[in-house]
Amino acid sequence: MKINNTFKLIISLITIVGLGSLGGIFTIAEIPTWYAGLNKPSFNPPNWIFGPMWTTLYILMGVSFYLIWKLPESSIRTQAIRLFVIQFILNFCWSIIFFSMHxxxxxxxEIIVMWIFILLTIMQFRKLSMTAAVLLVPYLLWVSFASLLNGSIWRLN
Incomplete structure (x- = not known):
């Protein structure tokens, strides 16, 4: 069955935003309790920023993924999709490791490994669509900041 591009865009957005938001289940209960008790660096952003930031990033990721998915099948596209899935699984697992498992x-x-896979995904997406690659740059930048934050919290605690 061939899926038309409009449906591919809808599936991409719903899947990425939906699964990405699912990570919030592991996060939300820990913010006012465990996370609130951690020592954090001075550059730690207010908690309210994370929800809108991640929602925006997941939308950009969904559009980026769609731009690759809609292309004709090829080994380069298959590799790009594999890399995207790996980094997305790592993204999902980070919340569990940090917030649920403490x-x-x-x-x-794990976030450093995720950062590497995001970079590899961008490099692979660039071979197919510059727009798809550029849409992932804010995600890479945010994960760079999140890595610094995670490392600083680890050091302080």
Missing amino acids: QIGWAFI
Whole structure:
């Protein structure tokens, strides 16, 4: 069955925003309790910023993924999709490791691996669509900041 592009865009957005938001289940209960009790660096943003930021990033990721998915099948496209899925799984797992398991150090290691896979995804997407690659740059920048924040929280605690 061939899926038309409009449906691919809808599936991409719903899946990425939906699954990305699902990570909030592991986060939300821990913010006023465990997370509130952690020592944080002076550059720690207010908690309210994370929801809108991640929603925006997931929308950009969804559009980026769609731009790759709609292209004709090829080995380069398949590799790009694989890299995207790997980094997305790592994204999802980070919330569990950091917030549910309270493993700040392991979360730091995991977010560094995630950052590498985001960069690899951008590089692979660039071979297929410059727009798709550029749409992931804010995500890479935010994860760069989140890595610094995670590492700083680990050091302070």
